[in-house]
């Protein structure tokens with residue numbers, strides 16, 4: 001039995017603690033809070049959890065095998081340092097840390113201590129997400145040349161608007177879009193960042209674009225101010241794959257086969273959708289223009305999504321630890337650190353105002 005300790009008693013801690021107990025051979029054995037009331041309330045809602053009123057006491061407890069860190073973004077690195085020093089495996093909430101050098105430090109410490117460490121990027125382990133990334137990598141839509149996505153919800157949570165706690169929409173929401181694009185397009189060469197900073201001092205909405213050495217492009221929008229479409233789309237030479245909505249909790253993939261065969265183009269021209277007089281339809285430029293107007297074939301896939309979705313990442317952690325691995329092959333630390341590095345580059349880049 002893998003015994004988990006949970007640091008923090010907030011929103012995501014509740015969801016993930018529930019999911020841990022849902023996975024065979026895993027159980028929440030302890031929860032720590034800065035307040036006795038919170039720790040006891042949380043522990044009383046779980047079958048086998050002990051309440052700790054001090055984070056360090058839980059980290060040091062030999063009865064705990066692995067720590068799930070669910071405290072604000074700015075606390076992640078310090079919490080991970082302490083967990084590694086105590087020889088505990090780690091699942092740390094996103095973003096993994098606030099800057100890439102700290103991420104590399106944690107990677108080295110975890111390796112030296114031979115403890116498992118992974119970012120809790122739960123969306124990466126949702127079956128539909130795993131499936132779409134495999135489809136893209138298998139070349140189902142040919143070579144990918146463009147990715148676009150959005151993630152936005154109206155948020156009012158204090159932590160998200162508090163700079164000292166690592167708030168900001170890029171760290172909270174934008175990072176999911178970057179994380180799903182990174183395995184497909186890799187490290188961008190150039191970045192453009194258009195943030196809107198609110199009175200809170202954090203970016204409350206932003207658009208950002210990436211360009212890559214081979215000319216590929218990615219374009220995103222994230223927001224605490226609006227509910228957005230919340231999809232991610234991969235555009236390839238021969239089709240488009242779209243995840244969601246919403247991409248972060250979905251069973252839906254749509255696959256649009258875009259490139260029409262020459263025969264279909266002829267048929268479309270003969271149908272004369274614009275109603276122009278006959279001879280014009282034969283003009284070569286007219287056929288060209290019709291190409292993107294052709295009806296595309298959309299295939300919808302439904303890939304089952306169970307429970308609250310957080311148990312998929314717990315299953316991954318459990319399987320890795322069972323195999324004696326210290327990192328996930330699906331979500332290695334190099335991935336999480338690269339995503340942090342991309343966000344650091346965005347914040348450091350000259351904002352377009």
Ligand SMILES: NC(=O)c1ccc[n+]([C@@H]2O[C@H](COP(=O)([O-])OP(=O)(O)OC[C@H]3O[C@@H](n4cnc5c(N)ncnc54)[C@H](OP(=O)(O)O)[C@@H]3O)[C@@H](O)[C@H]2O)c1
Nearest residue numbers: 008009010011012013033034038070071072073093094159
């Ligand atoms: N994977 C996901 O779907 C997902 C979703 C939301 C958030 N997250 C990530 O999970 C982490 C927690 O987010 P959340 O939305 O659950 O936050 P939250 O509801 O505000 O809870 C954060 C918890 O952290 C603890 N904490 C420790 N030090 C703190 C400090 N200095 N100030 C405030 N709280 C402190 C608090 O627990 P005590 O008061 O009991 O000590 C609090 O309950 C963040 O890193 C966030 O990015 C992930």
